[in-house]
Amino acid sequence: MPRRLLVLATMLTALACHAQQRPEFGRNTRGQAITSLGGPHTRAVVLFFVASDCPVSNRTFPEMKRLRQKFSSRGVRFWFVYPNQNERPIQVRLHQSAYDPDGQALLDEAGALVRLSRARITPQVSVLAPDGAIHWKPVYTGRIDNRSIQFGKERPQPTEHFAERALSSLLAGRAVAPAIGTGAGCAIVNPAVSREP
Amino acid sequence: MNIAVRLGLATLAAAALAAALLALSGNPAATVSAQSATPTWRRQIAPILYKNCTSCHHEGGSGPFSLTSYPQAKRWASVMQTVTQSHVMPPWLPEPGFGAFAGDRRLSDEDIALIRAWVESGTPEGSDPALKPPMYAADWELGPPDIILEMTTPLPVPAGGADLFENIVLPVPLQSTHWVRAMEIKPGSPQVVHHANVILDPTASLRRAHPSDWQHGIPGMDILVDSGNSFDPDSHFLFWKPDSTALVEPPGMPWKLDPGTDLVLNLHLKPTGKPESVRARIGLYFTPNPATEHPMLLQLEHDAALDIPAGQSAFVVEDTLRLPVRVDVLGIYPHAHYLGKKMEAWATLPSGDRRWLILIKDWDIDRQAVYRFAKPVPLPLGTVVHMRYTYDNSAHNVRNPNSPPIRVRAGNRSVDEMGHLWLQVLPHPEPASDAPTSDPRLKLERAWMENRLRKDPGDDIALYNLASLFTTEGDNAQAIQLYRRALAKRPGNARTITSLGTALEASGDWQGAQSQYRAAILREPQYTDAIFNLAALDLRHGSLPEAEQLFRDLVAAHPGDAGARAGLGSVLLASERPADARSEFEAALAAAPDNYDALLGLAQIHASSGDLKIAEPLLLRAIAVRNDAEPQRLLAMVYAGTGKMDLALVHLLAWQRLQPSDAEPHRALAQVYSQLGRLSDALREQTQVVTLAPGSTADWNDLGVLEAQSGDKLAARRALEHALALDPENKAAKANLQRL
Numbered sequence: 001m002p003r004r005l006l007v008l009a010t011m012l013t014a015l016a017c018h019a020q021q022r023p024e025f026g027r028n029t030r031g032q033a034i035t036s037l038g039g040p041h042t043r044a045v046v047l048f049f050v051a052s053d054c055p056v057s058n059r060t061f062p063e064m065k066r067l068r069q070k071f072s073s074r075g076v077r078f079w080f081v082y083p084n085q086n087e088r089p090i091q092v093r094l095h096q097s098a099y100d101p102d103g104q105a106l107l108d109e110a111g112a113l114v115r116l117s118r119a120r121i122t123p124q125v126s127v128l129a130p131d132g133a134i135h136w137k138p139v140y141t142g143r144i145d146n147r148s149i150q151f152g153k154e155r156p157q158p159t160e161h162f163a164e165r166a167l168s169s170l171l172a173g174r175a176v177a178p179a180i181g182t183g184a185g186c187a188i189v190n191p192a193v194s195r196e197p
Numbered sequence: 198m199n200i201a202v203r204l205g206l207a208t209l210a211a212a213a214l215a216a217a218l219l220a221l222s223g224n225p226a227a228t229v230s231a232q233s234a235t236p237t238w239r240r241q242i243a244p245i246l247y248k249n250c251t252s253c254h255h256e257g258g259s260g261p262f263s264l265t266s267y268p269q270a271k272r273w274a275s276v277m278q279t280v281t282q283s284h285v286m287p288p289w290l291p292e293p294g295f296g297a298f299a300g301d302r303r304l305s306d307e308d309i310a311l312i313r314a315w316v317e318s319g320t321p322e323g324s325d326p327a328l329k330p331p332m333y334a335a336d337w338e339l340g341p342p343d344i345i346l347e348m349t350t351p352l353p354v355p356a357g358g359a360d361l362f363e364n365i366v367l368p369v370p371l372q373s374t375h376w377v378r379a380m381e382i383k384p385g386s387p388q389v390v391h392h393a394n395v396i397l398d399p400t401a402s403l404r405r406a407h408p409s410d411w412q413h414g415i416p417g418m419d420i421l422v423d424s425g426n427s428f429d430p431d432s433h434f435l436f437w438k439p440d441s442t443a444l445v446e447p448p449g450m451p452w453k454l455d456p457g458t459d460l461v462l463n464l465h466l467k468p469t470g471k472p473e474s475v476r477a478r479i480g481l482y483f484t485p486n487p488a489t490e491h492p493m494l495l496q497l498e499h500d501a502a503l504d505i506p507a508g509q510s511a512f513v514v515e516d517t518l519r520l521p522v523r524v525d526v527l528g529i530y531p532h533a534h535y536l537g538k539k540m541e542a543w544a545t546l547p548s549g550d551r552r553w554l555i556l557i558k559d560w561d562i563d564r565q566a567v568y569r570f571a572k573p574v575p576l577p578l579g580t581v582v583h584m585r586y587t588y589d590n591s592a593h594n595v596r597n598p599n600s601p602p603i604r605v606r607a608g609n610r611s612v613d614e615m616g617h618l619w620l621q622v623l624p625h626p627e628p629a630s631d632a633p634t635s636d637p638r639l640k641l642e643r644a645w646m647e648n649r650l651r652k653d654p655g656d657d658i659a660l661y662n663l664a665s666l667f668t669t670e671g672d673n674a675q676a677i678q679l680y681r682r683a684l685a686k687r688p689g690n691a692r693t694i695t696s697l698g699t700a701l702e703a704s705g706d707w708q709g710a711q712s713q714y715r716a717a718i719l720r721e722p723q724y725t726d727a728i729f730n731l732a733a734l735d736l737r738h739g740s741l742p743e744a745e746q747l748f749r750d751l752v753a754a755h756p757g758d759a760g761a762r763a764g765l766g767s768v769l770l771a772s773e774r775p776a777d778a779r780s781e782f783e784a785a786l787a788a789a790p791d792n793y794d795a796l797l798g799l800a801q802i803h804a805s806s807g808d809l810k811i812a813e814p815l816l817l818r819a820i821a822v823r824n825d826a827e828p829q830r831l832l833a834m835v836y837a838g839t840g841k842m843d844l845a846l847v848h849l850l851a852w853q854r855l856q857p858s859d860a861e862p863h864r865a866l867a868q869v870y871s872q873l874g875r876l877s878d879a880l881r882e883q884t885q886v887v888t889l890a891p892g893s894t895a896d897w898n899d900l901g902v903l904e905a906q907s908g909d910k911l912a913a914r915r916a917l918e919h920a921l922a923l924d925p926e927n928k929a930a931k932a933n934l935q936r937l
Contacts, residue, residue: 053272055261055388058470062357099356099471149595151276152285153561156359156535156598156611187275 121185142179237323259387259439342480525573759789
């Protein structure tokens, strides 16, 4: 009996600790912490890694917006993640309003989402699936499409839409194909991430 | 631990590489230790970037980010390493060793290795004194332009999608011909405008073809404009790319800008990801000195052969052009769309030697440019210029706009293809065969057009241009035949019908000309050239009411058209309504102070009413515009009327030189010489009169009188008897003979 009580007490303690340590994914442009990427009915979260000074991610905004328009009504939540540590909220606010005023921006100064997704450049997409009540796990991190081949070389229009395919698969309950190839982009510069082994 | 080892190796490798490069370059710094030879921002990298990159990559520049400071360069270090090693940046397509170009932007292998070593060694800043970055003027590079042309409305560029190719018409508000020594294009949004070409449209043909939308941009990668009737070929590359500054023409080579010419700004626009707008400006700088050297743009192409099957990865199109004159090649502009892969151009000299003009192994429309040779490339007469382009229409060509690939032909859209090689050449006349005044560009034009016809006998542009050449040379029969062939290919073309009328008129068939002009007007009721030509024809043939109506129609449609105003003035003058004519001539001169017909017509009115002092400067201006017989004659009369006999003589002689086979100037000269007491000169001129026009009794009588005055009674008698043989009842000749 005492042993049972001990177990229950341990569980209660663990739950209390867990409730106190809600993950912080980053901050919005008003400086508020983002502790939830999606609600209870969110079936998938899409992180678009972008940078206000990256011409390649800038040129990809129309495609990212297209995906948001296509999938928002299907329980998918979209975030524009600014992973570079030098990004300032005002800078991101101006950038977001120029490229996508309806988009939700998230500054990942601490590198939480970069660590979670293993994103390395902008633009890059990470499609997250629910992992319990408040956690998420990446099922695809990679190129959004195949338009950009290398810096200065791109297709007139993409012929492969990787992010769209990954999302469709996830929502349909199919296996998500792994990311292939590397696209052109701007390196993510975030010492909070690169300091780690 | 692993990371530390890796970094150490990279640093050593970079240092070793840099040391090796320095040793190769003979730089004394190569003797320093490997560790100290690690490139730093301050010592090696900043100078490379300031020389090669920051002209675009500065705040407000066309590059998407600035590279003028160490933190900025550090931010983009890995990108710099990638794009310099792949030669994507700086943008420069020609292969080294296949043509020597001014402003060669290809980065040296040494500089590329230094950037790589710098990045791999952790982008050290270094401790040397910091170099001051170059300054870039935000305003006009050459100071305020003489005239600025600006798009009236901004052109919207959507956030995404394929690249746009738009043509913006910029009318030029000039009333007289100007010579442009320099031009600067300010694209307005330098990160949106990828490149631009300025095309001269001397007849405002694009604006006429798009009356409702020309201010908003006319889509199309390449455009054709109507160059008009006069031979004035394109002469200059007016090209802009992101690193362009003011385009200053070489001494003696300004380009001509006539009133009525539109500048067409052909823009390649790249969406940036957010909605943008472009409002470009063009600044022009004039010179009072007309061109003394006349370059010409020549084109090799074989668009008719561009029919590329889907999947074909090495489709070749070739063209050759034999040069009929000696030229210096000043610049070259290769052009294809997205399937172009390899571009080769070379010249085979009469000696058999081959001289490379350009080689591009991996064509990229995004990085296209005009390339100007470091030194003019001399090509002798008989040289054959070759063009050989290879196209890749397979799925492996990542730039292929069609997925999956489809059959592609020549065309103006980005999904079509094109294969053009433009050369800017400075032709030289051949002293042995050409008259000093002959224009060697005419020979080039002929060779070019005949070459086009060999490739495509139905090429109506070539037929038209060749016909125009024959008209210029006075071979109207050939011109008429070619115009008819052009019309068979493109029936109903008002310009060609009108030109056929002009050739018919020049050949003496004015009725045929009249019917062609009328046919052209039926086809295109507002076609100014046809209306004007018909009006002028009616004026010349005395159909004054018809001519007046046509000119009035033109004036109503184009109130500022000086030619129409002057034409109407001429009709009114011929209809003996000098007051009405005068107001039209004055209106013409207000619009175009150099209008020849208005100057002459107004001078005639003033001379007739005795206002010789007003007539004199008008005639001098008319002669400055066009040294023609009539103003010379009239000016001589004006001077004679004001007692300035010496000046009258000068202009009579000028008149005579312009009409060497006409008796009239000799007759006038004989009279003036006689008045001046220069009897032998008068006698010589009168002898010329009866030689050129032997059927006039009065002329023979005058010759008899002059012979008598000079004491040669025998010759006088012969002349008077000749007069009487022509007209036995001539009283003056009879009396003179009796007196003799």
